[in-house]
Amino acid sequence: MKITKVVDAKGMACPMPIVKTKKEMKQLESGDILEVQATDKGALKDFEAWAKSTGHELLQTKEADGVLTFHIKKGE
Amino acid sequence: MSVTAMNPKELARKVIQKEPLFILDVRNEDAFRDWKVEGENIQYLNVPYFDLLDGVEEIVDQLPKQQPILVVCAKEGSSILVGEMLSEEGFNTSYLAGGMKAWSEHLEPIKVADLREGGELYQFVRLGKGCLSYMVLSGNEAAIIDATRMTDAYMMFAKQMGVSISHVFDTHLHADHISGGRMIAEETGATYWLPPKDAEEVTFNYEPIEDNAHLQVGASRIDIQSLDTPGHTIGSMSFIVDEAYLLTGDILFIDSIGRPDLAGKAEDWVGDLRHSLYETYQSLSPEHVVMPAHFMIVEELNDDGSVAEKLGVLMERNHGLNVDDEREFRSMVTDHLPPQPNAYREIRETNMGNKTPSLEEQREMEMGPNRCAVR
DSSP: OOOOEEEEETTOOTTHHHHHHHHHHHHSOTTOEEEEEEOOTTHHHHHHHHHHHHTOEEEEEEEETTEEEEEEEOOO | OOOEEEOHHHHHHHHHTTOOEEEEEOSOHHHHHHOOOOOTTEEEEEOOGGGSTTOSGGGGGGSOSSSOEEEEOSSSHHHHHHHHHHHHTTOOEEEETTHHHHHHHOOEEEEEEEOGGGOEEEEEEETTTTEEEEEEEETTEEEEESOBSOHHHHHHHHHHHTOEEEEEEOSSOOSSSOBOHHHHHHHHOOEEEEOGGGOTTOSSOOEEOOTTOEEEETTTTEEEEEEEOOSSSSSOEEEEETTTEEEEETSBOSSOEEOSOTTSOHHHHHHHHHHIIIIIGGGSOTTSEEEESBOSSGGGSOTTSOOOEEHHHHHHHOGGGOOOOHHHHHHHHHTSOOOOOTTHHHHHHHHHTSOOOOHHHHHHHHOSOOOOEEO
């Protein structure tokens, strides 16, 4: 998997992880993959719901040492 | 106009007084569906905050122009963001300070009875989660029953009332919320009482509650009598305070009854549950006032926000006390159970002392509604 860009949202509280991700997403081409790192537990469900609502594809979610890592493929 | 904070206490008063309120809940749809601020005169709109980051134009038509709007999210960050946008559009907007997290932790103490010789009984209503706990005041002493993990609330209240906490009870090993009983006992030197059959695996010291024992609390010698009422758990106890107030734990609620399956033993315990409800409680005076450890829906709240009803009234109106056929009863409490509470296994382990989660983990474990009852 080729990651185009990494967003570091560790330590940020809701809504900042999504605000930041949304902003970065705008700079990408469709099909590009964004990696987001967050520590806010609420991000888990919110990223799932956000991806669904915006048409991006949440490829993968990992959790290790309290850090959530999302891989999101930009939609059309 | 700028967005103002509404703290959980103000919201609690509005819910209790049944004030009309419009809530814009900006959490994701699953979270909203699972659990929200409940109130009899609350209207809701749920639009996730991430759909509103570019502006609120799309929802302004669905919002009331005159009525105040409360924006709610999980912690508060998103509700401030959305609240500010709505304020700029001219809406009368506030946000819930601390979000659902703070709402879930708010306890509202309500006096429910005057006891003999100046004693008092308070019910601590945890509106956000439906948990009820109790404090008996007698002279300069207090006893607490089914304390939540917000231990400061009880200790500050005791301080305000000028009493020291001498006894702490849990009616059973809780599966839907983390008990504060042990911590209060450790910090105040109070005796921590647990039903021994629920406490076989606990890792700390406690005093076992025996069936039909009497304990006198404080100078007014308020009597607390224990009553063996298994069924929700194998050890579940009820308490009769001052010969009049029946604390039923998770066995009998106002509009529902306890579920027997949270320790994985529905089939084994259904007979116990039936015996407790149909024999033990039936043998008590119908004048006893039932005060449970939970409510399920806000309609169960009395006008002052308390949750209490005479046993005789429940004997007539509570469906769970009126299933004559034993097989039908068995099927009701084992076949059609609601989903189990969030993280109930981990909560039980925590209450046994086998797990010591951080505060943040404890909050996560308790997220969502309590689901200890069968209707």
